[in-house]
Amino acid sequence: MTRRYIPLKSLRAFEAAARHLSFTHAAIELNVTHSAVSQQVKLLEDQLNCPLFLRIPRGLALTPEGETLLPVLNESFDRIAQLLDYFAGRKVQEKLKIGVVGTFATGFLLPRLSAFYQKFPHIELQISTNNNRVDVAAEGLDYAIRFGSGAWHGTAALYLCDSPxxxxxxxxxxxxxxxxxxxxxxxxxxxxxxxxxxxxxxxxxxxxxxxxxxxxxxxxxxxxxxxxxxxxxxxxxxxxxxxxxxxxxxxxxxxxxxxxFGSYWLTRLQSKPETSAMREFAQWLSAELVANTDLNNSAEMQKTTTGSSL
The missing domain is CATH 3.40.190.10 (Periplasmic binding protein-like II)
Incomplete structure (x- = not known):
C-alpha cells in the first residue's frame, strides 16, 4: 500500500481552524496570515479529496469528514507533546480539555481548582467557558459541563446536581x-x-x-x-x-x-474512550458535589426574612 504523506502544517492549520471555527483566529494562534491557513486547509482537502469545512455566511462549520478527523488530530498532537516532554526529561502531564457553562464555572468549579491541582498535579486542565452552547467534537473537548435534561445526541452524560x-x-x-x-x-x-x-x-x-x-x-x-x-x-x-x-x-x-428547568451534567462523546485523567476528574467532581454544603444545605442560601415564606 502506498503511504500518503501530508504536510504537518496542513494538519496543524486544519486543527486550529476547526477548534476556533475561524481561519482568522487560527492564523492568530499559529502566527501566520489568514491566507496561509486557508491555503493549507485547501491543500489538505485536495489531498484527502473531500471537503473538511462548510463555508457559511457567519463563519465555518465542520463537514462529517472534518468532525471525524478533528478528535484524531487532537489526541495525536497531545500524545506527541507528551512524548517530547518525556524525552526532555520533564514529568509527563496529562491534558484535559473541558468546556464549562459559565454559571457552573464561576459558581462551583473555579473556586476549587486549587484543591484539584493539589490532589492531581499531573493533570493540566484547559478550561473554556460558554453560555451552554458547545460543540464537543469541533472544540476537541474531553468533557463539557452542560445545563439541561441530560439528553444530547451521541453523548454520555453523568448527573452532577440540580440548580433550580x-x-x-x-x-x-x-x-x-x-x-x-x-x-x-x-x-x-x-x-x-x-x-x-x-x-x-x-x-x-x-x-x-x-x-x-x-x-x-x-x-x-x-x-x-x-x-x-x-x-x-x-x-x-x-x-x-x-x-x-x-x-x-x-x-x-x-x-x-x-x-x-434542568440540571448540570458532565458530558463526553460516546465515541471518545475515557482516559485515566478523565476518570480522575469525574470522580473528584462528583465527590466535591456530594461534600459541598452550598449545594445541599438550604440554610446556606441565606434567605432574607423580610420576604414571603413562599
Missing part, C-alpha cells in the same frame, strides 16, 4: 418584595428561556406577567447577576451557583419558592 431558579436581587429591592405581586413594580431579568418568570409566578401563587412588562434578557447568568447587583432589576437565577454573593450580602433571595 429563584428571584435574586439587591438587599434594597428585597426589602420591597413582601409578596410575588410586588415583582410587577420592577424590571425582571431572565435568560433566553421565555417562560422562566411566568412559570415561577404561577408556582409561587403570583399574578400573571403582563405582556408589556419590562424584561431584560441575558445570555449568561453571571452577567445577569452583575447587572442585578447594580439594582437594575430582579434576576431569575440559580441561587446555588451564587452562594458567594448571598453570603456576602450583596445579593439576597426574597422568596423561598424555586423552579427547575
Amino acid at each position: 431558579l429563584t428571584p435574586l436581587c439587591t438587599p434594597e429591592l428585597a426589602a420591597q418584595l413582601q409578596h410575588p405581586t410586588d415583582l410587577l413594580n420592577f424590571t425582571l431579568l431572565r435568560s433566553y428561556r421565555r417562560d422562566e418568570w411566568t412559570a415561577w409566578l404561577q408556582q409561587a401563587g403570583g399574578p400573571q406577567l403582563p405582556p408589556t412588562h419590562p424584561v431584560i434578557v441575558f445570555d449568561s447568568s453571571v452577567t445577569m447577576l452583575e447587572a442585578a447587583q447594580t439594582g437594575i432589576g430582579v434576576a431569575m437565577a440559580p441561587a446555588r451557583m451564587f452562594s458567594h454573593l448571598l453570603r456576602s450580602g450583596r445579593i439576597q433571595r426574597p422568596f423561598c419558592s424555586e423552579i427547575s
